[in-house]
Amino acid sequence: MNKFEQLGLNEALLKAINDLGFETPSEVQEKAIPLLLEKDTDIVALAQTGTGKTAAFGFPLIQKIDPENRSTQALILSPTRELCLQITNEIKLYSKYIHGLNTVAVYGGASINDQARDVKRGAQIIVATPGRMQDMINRGLVNITQIDYCILDEADEMLNMGFYDDIVSILSNTPEDKSTWLFSATMPQEVARIAREFMRKPLEITVGHKNSGSSTVSHEFYLVNARDRYEALKRLADANPDIFSVVFCRTKRDTQAVAEKLIDNGYNAAALHGDLSQAQRDSVMKSFRSRQIQMLVATDVAARGIDVDNITHVINYQLPDDIETYNHRSGRTGRAGKLGTSIVITTKSEMRKISAIERTIKQKFEEKSIPSGMEICEIQLLHLANKIHDVEVDHEIDSYLPAIYEVMKDLSKEELIKKMVSVEFNRFLNYYKKNKDISSSRSGNDRSAEDFSSAGGAVRFFINIGSRDDFDWMTLKDFLRDTLGLGRDDIFKVDVKEGFSFFNTDAAHAEEVMSVLNSMHLEGRRINVEVSKNDNTRDRRRDHNGRSNSKNDRRSDFAGRNTRDRKPPRRSDAPFREKKPKRG
Incomplete structure (x- = not known):
């Protein structure tokens, strides 16, 4: 039995669900659908981007709509044109076996008269962006005074984009006895205010923790000098040959500049920002979805509503001003149960932001070093060999x-x-x-790998298993630790690639690592471990978050800060606003 049958959905919806290949409801769908089918109520559903929220409200909405009544019965508001079209297409797919049910998309950048004509012909469901919807109301082209349901999708994104006044005005044109369903990834003050003013004792559904990060996303940061930020991005791209990523910048100017540099350097990249025409934006997104573009460089506003599967990395070229925006960024990867990585390229003056994010998302960052040139060459060489072989x-x-x-x-x-x-x-x-290596560190220690090797410090290993074998850095670290019988912090700096990986141990464990692992097989394939010839390690122990375990290191980190570290922050280092969620 398909598990959707247990949620109370009718035969027409179940048939469409079967066509789409859906088998198991997501957590938000499992919680929301029976509740919304059971009775007319207001709800606030908090769940991360990519958890199946469209189906969570779409299935019960379609079942409640009367297809024989051609008047507008439901309004769905979404932040961007792209998300508006995406929701419309999904609603149409879900309702394909319900004769007479029409869904119309209303958004900017297209003819308002054509959209008004489609609504007038009979649209039981309107999916709209707030700006265009307000425009149509002002012109008397749409009537939402008798709707039964109003859905606010990605409510926090709409409010972050400055649509608060439009949303308030639109809701003021709807009947008081309607049901309002608010779906949001986070619960900032503005969303709570909407819930207080326009909802009647809403029930709350929470998937995970409020404002928390997704458990399928790991978080890393790379500490560099500000002048090396682009070079760090380039090296991270080279160290991940199969990267499919969104790179976030703070301004349109930086977005365009970084994208142009990447293109000049031979990468499949493009910019996405507010100065693009709608036709240019559509072209960029089409190329990104088809993976003709591997690195999409975007501003936060332009990236609102992007819903692309299998993004491997989100790269914060510059951190945003607030934590909620970081959470939205990282939510672009690790979707549909797949693993993803959120990377921050940061400077010493921004380290306080990392700590603020950790507290809010309730997840730790792992500090990593930018790969050395020779390490990147080794990664690329082995990637090419695997590519030729396969x-x-x-x-x-x-x-x-x-x-x-x-x-x-x-x-x-x-x-x-x-x-x-x-x-x-x-x-x-x-x-x-x-080109010289660019790794920075909080201690300012720039000793070479050869120094550490001769001093008996850490040893970096190559191993011929990786993500292709269903490992990420966390599961590989656990596997190595359990196999070798080592302590929690004895395996560190784990980097997982598609067909191989790297990890570090103290030199004292090197002989055991080689003898134990080189005698093992994994699913019939012999494990091969070698000392990496490009050992770019640090001669101090770090915990699983990359932080020093040495009190002396922490003292030297503090003492090493001089007046040069206390320059006034540049615009990209603006004060970080840690928003505390308020209860609605």
């Missing part, structure tokens, strides 16, 4: 092989492999030979 051969090439064999006949197998790999690998090697 590529599917198109046998259209067979007719060309005799000529190719003739060209290559004087090369041995080893020479041929070296030349094939060098075609792609040499550009990384040539670049990083000429």
